[in-house]
Amino acid sequence: MKWSRTRSAKFFAVGAAAALLLTACGGDSDEGEGTEPDADAPATDEEITLTITTFNQFGYEALYEQYMEENPNITIEATAIDTGGNARTDTFTKIAAGSGLTDIVALEEGWLGAIMEVSDQFADLRDFGIEDRKSDWLEWKYNQATDPEGRVIGYGTDIGPEGICYRPDLFEAAGLPSERDAVADYLEGDWAHYFDVGREYQAATGKAWYDHSGFIWNGIVNQMDEGYYTADGELNVEDNADMRDSFDLVAEAVADGLSAGQAVWDWNGGQSFVDGTFATFVCPGWMLGVVEGQVQTGAEAAGVDPASVVWDFADVFPGGAANWGGSFLAVSETSEHKEAAAALASWLTEPEQQLVAFEAAGAFPSTVEAADTLAAEATPRATFNNAPAGQILASRAQGIQAQFKGPDDSVIQENVFGPALQQLDDGSLDGPGAWDAAIALLNELVVNN
Structure with missing residues (x-):
């Protein structure tokens, strides 16, 4: 219902x-x-x-x-x-x-x-x-x-807790393992490995590996010992070398065609979950219901039986446990x-x-x-x-560590890095330009607000 x-x-x-x-x-x-x-x-x-x-x-x-x-x-x-x-x-x-x-x-x-x-x-x-x-x-x-x-x-x-949702039919067509335990084994590793497998997929199919970089970035940041804020409540972005290195890793993946550049929370009315626009999707538990709703809506719009659109869920997440x-x-x-x-x-x-x-x-x-x-x-x-x-x-859920979330944590994710990553995805900015755009927004919306 x-x-x-x-x-x-x-x-x-x-x-x-x-x-x-x-x-x-x-x-x-x-x-x-x-x-x-x-x-x-x-x-x-x-x-x-x-x-x-x-x-x-x-x-x-x-x-x-x-x-x-x-x-x-x-x-x-x-x-x-x-x-x-x-x-x-x-x-x-x-x-x-x-x-x-x-x-x-x-x-x-x-x-x-x-x-x-x-x-x-x-x-x-x-x-x-x-x-x-x-x-x-x-x-x-x-x-x-x-x-x-x-x-x-x-x-x-x-x-x-986060796992990876994926399309087994698309994996099989690309010559990748498609059975969920084998997929979990194949994807086990860090984010660089996840992107490398995405390059294999992209080379075999010419299609994107994931929907957009915003959710990917969110998963990466949530795995850090300290995210947008230190445990003491101080902003932890502009001079954070590890965060910048991770951002550059995402930018390289985008440059190699791994992102489908979807709008955040809008997957073409659900049809992108149906038509093979991307093959993997980051899935915390609550996102399973979102995927089900998108498949239902997208299949109806495309005039196909929703039951014919099969996703799967693998016990793996790049970089380890994340919430x-x-x-x-x-x-x-x-x-x-x-x-x-x-x-x-x-x-x-x-x-x-x-x-x-x-x-x-x-x-x-x-x-x-x-x-x-x-x-x-x-x-x-x-x-x-x-x-x-x-x-x-x-x-x-095993191994999840609660990360301190500062007062503007969600603002930074959605309104600082969100627009910058969207511009990275659509090609209007390269990696360094997107990082600079995020820092400018950080100063405008958080530091000087």
Whole structure:
């Protein structure tokens, strides 16, 4: 089931409809069935409406229906914004205006540093018992949502361990290994090796290896011990020799024709996932749902059966373990129903519900119990050639180190390096010119702002 990611949707509990939604969004898995709302949920017969804003695909649609069915006095109104960047803009615009935040607000890891500067806009979840659940989460995930004053402002949803999505038919046509274990072995190595394999592919087919350089660059930066900021919170870009060397590596790959130069978050209406425009794609867990949606949309536009477009998912990522993304559910201080909102946010992030969200959207759990379940169960994911996506992501999660994210981390990725990399991809700038353009934007948007 797919909801428009740019519209508001009111969900009303109807028993039969809820059952259908659970089947449509959760697949055939029985994970999460029979789960009950948090026992600590406030006991009240007052009819209330709870509002929640998320972004991308959280996989919550069936869970909203389930919660309302089991709590008939509660109506959930859900808004899903198309991207994390737009959600950041929406959140900070409403904070600046002093009104408009929904009861529950999804916060993305990349802009959590900026949120910490206004963390008093969100409730301290210790007041609603989150410390009783502390051991549910990976320790670093729980700590990420703790502000400098010790207030905990977010229930952890997912994390973003990364693997490589690829087209096995395109690999086979290029004479490369196509079976996922063999692909994982073949791609094992650093980013230079990944690009070298891409050159093999490009030489054999004349086609691009990956969609665009922005996501590639994001993966590289997230693997660094310190990214755009040092662990002490200082900017770490302009004189960062390792970062510049990595940028030059990407520029060489672009010069050799490995990038398809796609617009960020726009793959020709999904058709580029269908027509062979590129062969590999960086895939944190939450991106699996994005790929599925793009394949569905692109296939329909091209007039082909979506089932005929086969992607796969390999247990490998250039350079080793990396985390991209992961979110939290916060309760706004302006909410008139903080206790009820906290109860809903807590329930949505319990292990059973995290498993349902994974089945629906690929959001890999941040709770230890749910992650262990996926590590032990090789449930096939049909869109990805029946790859055991949960098991693969559990493997990719091993060794992840949480990187410090500064207040303008997402701005630097999206608005500083994003435009520069797009110009690199489209050929309007070479490597040195694109780096200089990024530094100019850094000074304009961050340093001097």
